[in-house]
Amino acid sequence: MTSRAMTLAGLFLLLLTPGTGGSQVPGTDGAGDHGGPHGLDGHGANATNKAFPVLSFDYKHVQMPFEISLWVLLASLMKLGFHLIPRLSSIVPESCLLIVVGLLVGGLIRVVGEDPPILGSQLFFLCLLPPIILDAGYFLPIRPFTENVGTILMFAVVGTLWNAFFVGGLLYGVCQLEGTHLGRVDLMACLLFGSIISAVDPVAVLAVFEEIHINELLHILVFGESLLNDAVTVVLYHLFEEFAAAGGVTIKDVFLGIVCFLVVALGGILVGAIYGVLAAFTSRFTSHTRVIEPLFVFLYSYMAYLSAEVFHLSGIMALIACGAVMRPYVEANISHKSHTTIKYFLKMWSSVSETLIFIFLGVSTVAGQHHWNWTFVICTVILCLVARVLGVVGLTFMINKFRIVKLTTKDQFIIAYGGLRGAIAFSLGYLLDKVHFPMRDMFLTAIITVIFFTVFVQGMTIRPLVDLLAVKKKQETKRSINEEIHTQFLDHLLTGIEDICGHYGHHHWKDKLNRFNKKYVKKCLIAGERSKEPQLIAFYHKMEMKQAIELVESGGGVKIPSAMPSTVSMQNIQPKKPTERALPQLSKSREEEIRKILRTNLQKTRQRLRSYNRHTLVADPYEDGWNDMFLKRRRVMELGKKLNNYLTVPAPAPDSPTMARARLASDPQAWSIKPKSDSIPTIQVDLASPQSPDSVNMAEEEEGLMMKAPSSSADQKERKRDKEDGVEQQRLARCLSDPGPSAEDDEDEPFLP
Amino acid sequence: MGAFHSNPAEQTYRDLAEKTGFSVEQIWILHNRFKQLSHDEEMLRRDDFKAIPDLACNPIRSQIIEAFFDQRNFQTNSDGTAHEIGFEEFLTVMSYFRPPSLNMTQEEKEDLRRAKLRFLFNMHDTDNDGTITLEEYRHVVEELLSRSGAIGQETAKGITDAAMLEVASTSVGHMGPDDVYEGITFEHFLKVCHPFPAVKGKLQLILTAFVHTLFPHYRPRLYIGYTGVHWA
Numbered sequence: 006m007t008s009r010a011m012t013l014a015g016l017f018l019l020l021l022t023p024g025t026g027g028s029q030v031p032g033t034d035g036a037g038d039h040g041g042p043h044g045l046d047g048h049g050a051n052a053t054n055k056a057f058p059v060l061s062f063d064y065k066h067v068q069m070p071f072e073i074s075l076w077v078l079l080a081s082l083m084k085l086g087f088h089l090i091p092r093l094s095s096i097v098p099e100s101c102l103l104i105v106v107g108l109l110v111g112g113l114i115r116v117v118g119e120d121p122p123i124l125g126s127q128l129f130f131l132c133l134l135p136p137i138i139l140d141a142g143y144f145l146p147i148r149p150f151t152e153n154v155g156t157i158l159m160f161a162v163v164g165t166l167w168n169a170f171f172v173g174g175l176l177y178g179v180c181q182l183e184g185t186h187l188g189r190v191d192l193m194a195c196l197l198f199g200s201i202i203s204a205v206d207p208v209a210v211l212a213v214f215e216e217i218h219i220n221e222l223l224h225i226l227v228f229g230e231s232l233l234n235d236a237v238t239v240v241l242y243h244l245f246e247e248f249a250a251a252g253g254v255t256i257k258d259v260f261l262g263i264v265c266f267l268v269v270a271l272g273g274i275l276v277g278a279i280y281g282v283l284a285a286f287t288s289r290f291t292s293h294t295r296v297i298e299p300l301f302v303f304l305y306s307y308m309a310y311l312s313a314e315v316f317h318l319s320g321i322m323a324l325i326a327c328g329a330v331m332r333p334y335v336e337a338n339i340s341h342k343s344h345t346t347i348k349y350f351l352k353m354w355s356s357v358s359e360t361l362i363f364i365f366l367g368v369s370t371v372a373g374q375h376h377w378n379w380t381f382v383i384c385t386v387i388l389c390l391v392a393r394v395l396g397v398v399g400l401t402f403m404i405n406k407f408r409i410v411k412l413t414t415k416d417q418f419i420i421a422y423g424g425l426r427g428a429i430a431f432s433l434g435y436l437l438d439k440v441h442f443p444m445r446d447m448f449l450t451a452i453i454t455v456i457f458f459t460v461f462v463q464g465m466t467i468r469p470l471v472d473l474l475a476v477k478k479k480q481e482t483k484r485s486i487n488e489e490i491h492t493q494f495l496d497h498l499l500t501g502i503e504d505i506c507g508h509y510g511h512h513h514w515k516d517k518l519n520r521f522n523k524k525y526v527k528k529c530l531i532a533g534e535r536s537k538e539p540q541l542i543a544f545y546h547k548m549e550m551k552q553a554i555e556l557v558e559s560g561g562g563v564k565i566p567s568a569m570p571s572t573v574s575m576q577n578i579q580p581k582k583p584t585e586r587a588l589p590q591l592s593k594s595r596e597e598e599i600r601k602i603l604r605t606n607l608q609k610t611r612q613r614l615r616s617y618n619r620h621t622l623v624a625d626p627y628e629d630g631w632n633d634m635f636l637k638r639r640r641v642m643e644l645g646k647k648l649n650n651y652l653t654v655p656a657p658a659p660d661s662p663t664m665a666r667a668r669l670a671s672d673p674q675a676w677s678i679k680p681k682s683d684s685i686p687t688i689q690v691d692l693a694s695p696q697s698p699d700s701v702n703m704a705e706e707e708e709g710l711m712m713k714a715p716s717s718s719a720d721q722k723e724r725k726r727d728k729e730d731g732v733e734q735q736r737l738a739r740c741l742s743d744p745g746p747s748a749e750d751d752e753d754e755p756f757l758p
Numbered sequence: 759m760g761a762f763h764s765n766p767a768e769q770t771y772r773d774l775a776e777k778t779g780f781s782v783e784q785i786w787i788l789h790n791r792f793k794q795l796s797h798d799e800e801m802l803r804r805d806d807f808k809a810i811p812d813l814a815c816n817p818i819r820s821q822i823i824e825a826f827f828d829q830r831n832f833q834t835n836s837d838g839t840a841h842e843i844g845f846e847e848f849l850t851v852m853s854y855f856r857p858p859s860l861n862m863t864q865e866e867k868e869d870l871r872r873a874k875l876r877f878l879f880n881m882h883d884t885d886n887d888g889t890i891t892l893e894e895y896r897h898v899v900e901e902l903l904s905r906s907g908a909i910g911q912e913t914a915k916g917i918t919d920a921a922m923l924e925v926a927s928t929s930v931g932h933m934g935p936d937d938v939y940e941g942i943t944f945e946h947f948l949k950v951c952h953p954f955p956a957v958k959g960k961l962q963l964i965l966t967a968f969v970h971t972l973f974p975h976y977r978p979r980l981y982i983g984y985t986g987v988h989w990a
Contacts, residue, residue: 486920486921487924490898493902494818494898495878499855505813506788507791520815541917
């Protein structure tokens with residue numbers, strides 16, 4: 006097939022290639038003018054004949070994508086460059102450097118004579134902001150967020166309102182003073198300006214707080230506030246815009262404003278939740294088309310954002326709600342690779358977006374028309390700071406009455422200091438209509454000054470301040486299985502105590518929600534068996550998987566890294582007289598699946614890699630390296646061993662996978678390479694490639710991620726060992742890559758060849 | 759606030775308030791609840807607990823009920839289990855869930871925390887030998903997974919082993935291959951629980967909410983969220 010295809014392709018190409026000037030095939034002269042747009046005039050004897058252009062320059066039709074790509078490339082190269090300079094990234098936060106770069110680039114463009122582009126609101130709100138917010142929402146730590154949601158809401162709603170009115174009102178007072186030449190600025194415009202400038206910006210907060218690794222509580226408070234205040238900002242902005250155009254305010258308008266706020270916030274969340282449920286439901290059926298799974302996540306989230314924006318609801322809250330709602334169900338449904346893809350795509354997009362936003366901020370500063378008014382600008386900066394501090398202190402005083410774990414002065418300082426303004430304020434200011442707001446340029450100048458001040462001054466000094474004040478940093482402890490058990494235990498305990506007291510409190514409702522979730526929602530949204538998996542088991546499997554990968558990456562079975570740096574092994578833990586334990590029953594289907602996997606693994610002869618197919622996830626060629634490694638060093642983990650033994654040897658005292666692995670890891674001498682001997686039947690197992698590109702056996706893939714059956718004890722018969730190790734490396738390799746082999750081959754062959 | 763009972767009862771309440779740290783009003787509310795649960799009798803029995811409808815779907819229901827009848831929790835230095843409990847014992851057990859009051863010294867707070875963790879420990883250590891053995895821990899995990907059928911049974915073992923290994927590693931460090939780790943003692947338990955801020959915070963939270971709902975005119979119903987992360 007290939008040789009014929011090659012000749013056909015070659016002929017085809019030859020026919021398509023336009024003849025170059027002068028080498029035309031004789032005989033086509035007469036038909037000549039179809040040579041191209043610069044067609045030949047007559048038969049070549051004409052003196053005004055232009056030669057056929059070999060190389061031409063046509064920039065216009067690629068201009069737009071070319072420039073966009075150039076900007077993105079510039080942004081990425083800048084990011085790269087910062088981290089190459091050793092000292093710079095530890096002193097100056099990235100956002101500052103990027104703004105400076107933007108200033109330089111803007112200046113350069115100006116010098117050249119072109120008009121530097123301004124960060125358009127369309128571009129910002131529709132393209133640059135969503136990835137950052139989706140990244141934040143999808144990976145939002147739910148537990149600390151819900152535990153602090155009251156505090157966060159207080160800061161977001163009441164705090165922002167306070168800031169807006171304080172700044173707006175006092176600025177109006179300043180404007181009324183004689184000698185400032187600001188008499189034209191009326192109250193509504195001032196309040197509008199106040200509402201624009203008062204919102205803490207999630208992009209800036211993320212950019213700065215990411216680098217200082219502050220403790221989880223403060224991080225979630227400031228960050229949560231920056232996300233939730235979007236609803237307030239949207240409402241206030243539209244409200245004051247309307248009022249400024251209309252001229253007057255009545256009580257009815259204020260009341261409508263409050264209703265509008267509720268509609269915007271709750272509506273945004275509702276829209277997001279609906280799209281989240283849709284995405285979760287879609288992901289239930291993607292088991293045959295794993296490749297486009299991440300696409301659904303992105304598309305549904307973006308649609309949620311856009312749909313919310315259509316109705317002027319809060320797009321940010323819609324995005325957060327969508328990400329948070331769909332995540333637990335989607336993660337239970339999608340494959341491991343899709344999960345990794347989603348994670349990395351989100352991080353990549355949000356990183357690029359953030360970089361672009363800051364660069365454009367710099368460029369827009371150079372590009373925009375500015376109207377500098379000393380009084381206005383200085384007052385704005387001072388008032389913003391003062392308002393923030395007063396707001397935080399006042400609110401904390403009230404909030405601490407209801408909190409068990411109070412916010413200390415240090416916490417308050419960090420919260421106040423972390424209130425950074427950013428590109429959202431600039432974009433909102435840019436959106437203002439020049440006709441209604443003639444002082445728009447002045448506003449923009451003031452906004453940019455505040456942004457610069459917060460990002461540069463506060464951004465740069467927050468890190469030494471955090472160190473100086475000895476604020477608690479983020480604890481790098483991994484979430485352990487003990488913690489998970491205890492948390493669940495305590496949840497149930499506290500719910501039980503609440504029931505005994507007859508009190509329907511926080512835990513009672515949380516428990517009810519969980520039970521509703523388990524009973525109805527999970528069944529709809531999660532495919533297959535996973536819907537019944539309790540949280541503890543899911544967590545355990547995830548942890549096992551992580552440890553397995555770590556073990557492999559650390560060189561195969563030397564020691565379990567980091568988690569247990571002690572010599573305690575499972576032998577120490579087992580009770581002196583092991584109790585006889587009846588073998589627990591595996592469900593029939595599960596047993597069948599396991600059997601199927603082992604059979605297919607054990608019987609593969611060397612398979613040729615199938616021809617390349619864009620729609621399949623082909624097994625990594627890198628896996629051959631694993632193969633060698635495992636064959637060389639026979640220290641493998643017990644992940645498959647137990648399955649094998651369970652099915653073939655009824656072992657007296659089954660061990661858990663952890664136990665066997667731990668023993669293995671702590672006692673490396675136990676598994677040395679045995680000499681080949683004829684009496685031991687060895688099985689050559691080679692890595693399999695997918696047989697039929699379009700069908701992937703999902704059951705096996707699922708099996709690859711979950712380890713369920715217990716293992717047998719360590720004193721196994723020697724003849725099993727080879728087989729297990731062979732199976733082992735197969736299973737491990739499969740754990741690390743998808744998909745597994747298809748199931749239809751070799752069902753009837755015996756278990757051992 | 760409604761009228762209190764007659765004076766002798768008030769005196770009892772004051773004594774109890776001294777002993778358990780509740781306020782007199784809270785004790786009054788709890789006494790009402792006690793009488794409701796025990797159908798106006800003096801003593802509360804296991805069956806009365808089992809009759810609470812909401813408790814039926816709690817996976818660790820039996821352990822919670824046992825905790826109320828465990829004499830180690832009565833602060834009387836005795837062991838064993840009681841057949842029925844009076845109001846004082848009921849109140850003593852409930853006192854493990856109250857938050858530290860604002861005017862406590864650091865030492866008192868530390869003692870309170872210790873007492874709470876001791877209560878938790880006693881819940882796990884059912885045979886009262888001072889250690890949580892592998893079997894007992896496995897029982898805990900099985901109870902938590904008790905609603906998951908067969909899948910829960912087999913993985914419980916794996917989970918327990920992993921958890922035990924972790925505790926042993928963090929608390930003991932180095933053990934030779936022949937040493938046997940008997941079980942988690944209370945000291946180890948404290949050490950293990952130490953880095954779990956979420957765990958510590960929760961024990962305090964429940965009674966605050968409880969108080970808020972029962973005394974609406976003392977405090978508003980809405981209580982702003984809490985966090986367990988920060989431990990001052």
